[in-house]
Amino acid sequence: MKTQIHKGILFMIFMILAVTKVTAQDTFVVFEKATHVYAVDKHGTNTYRWSVFALADLNSEITDTDVVEFISGKDTHQAEIKWKQAGEYILVIEEFGTCQNLKANRVSVVTTSTIAFKELISDDCADDNNEFAAEMVAMFDSGTVLSESQYPLTVNYQVTIDGTTTNHIANIAYRDQLLNIEGITEDVGNDQTYKIEIIEAKTKFGGQINLVSGKDIHTRILHKKPVIKTIQLN
Structure with missing residues (x-):
């Protein structure tokens, strides 16, 4: 038997x-x-x-x-x-x-997995919409993408502007791989540069995800709008 x-x-x-x-x-x-x-x-x-x-x-x-x-x-x-x-x-x-x-x-x-920003710099013209999402790349050490079974990922990150830093936590879904960033307030009257830094990332099961050195910081540049006060008739 x-x-x-x-x-x-x-x-x-x-x-x-x-x-x-x-x-x-x-x-x-x-x-x-x-x-x-x-x-x-x-x-x-x-x-x-x-x-x-x-x-x-x-x-x-x-x-x-x-x-x-x-x-x-x-x-x-x-x-x-x-x-x-x-x-x-x-x-x-x-x-x-x-x-x-x-x-x-x-x-x-x-053995290990890693996470990094897909793009390290982005820029845009400021407006009244504060929403921003950065695409992430999560990989196994074998070079293959992190499998859907490991999602959602939990990411701790910091947002810094003019010496002021705020801490945030967000989840990343497998379907879009996007880190939705909080802590950005767009100012149409001033140029701004935000530093977004990943502090820690974990899988759905609590497994630690290593940060890729040099690719754990994203710089978000916002340009002020030109001021048009009046239209003059000559």
């Missing part, structure tokens, strides 16, 4: 891998040292078992706690897992009852 179950696991793993070549729906992307809870629906008195395999070795379950550690729930419908080493893994949940079933997901464990 154990041999048949093991063969079934491998069969499902290969099926899932075939799917993930086309879609990322069955892939979790997490950070090294991060802890996450995974769960499936509980059915009556059925029993459960979680296991993790290295993508490069689908024949041997990982038992080395320096690589992957089950904090709790390995034999329940909900497991808490700490991913201790970067790499590509397959997470499998087996359910045992009158009938048996299983599900597999690919887990990509990455």
Whole structure:
């Protein structure tokens, strides 16, 4: 029976891998040292078992706690897992009852991610609309864009003008990658230069996102409008 179950696991793993070549729906992307809870629906008195395999070795379950550690729930419908080493893994949940079933997901464990302003300078003519949004670029260390599963991002930033600094917090959505800036008051009568600096950024799960040196500050330049007092008839 154990041999048949093991063969079934491998069969499902290969099926899932075939799917993930086309879609990322069955892939979790997490950070090294991060802890996450995974769960499936509980059915009556059925029993459960979680296991993790290295993508490069689908024949041997990982038992080395320096690589992957089950904090709790390995034999329940909900497991808490700490991913201790970067790499590509397959997470499998087996359910045992009158009938048996299983599900597999690919887990990509990455070491770091970064965030930066796409453009470092912008300028515009001042008006009565204080709204401004700066496009951000968030990446994994592999050079690929930060996956949708990590959003929304939480960003702490500062806005400085004429020596006065205000602190702000904003969320960045995956759909537009925009940081909506507060703390800018446009003055049509004066030239202004605002410095917008990212202080800290985190993923939806609280993972720290590194700042790209030299690309964590955006300068917003606003030009005053020329004053036209009257139209003279000569």
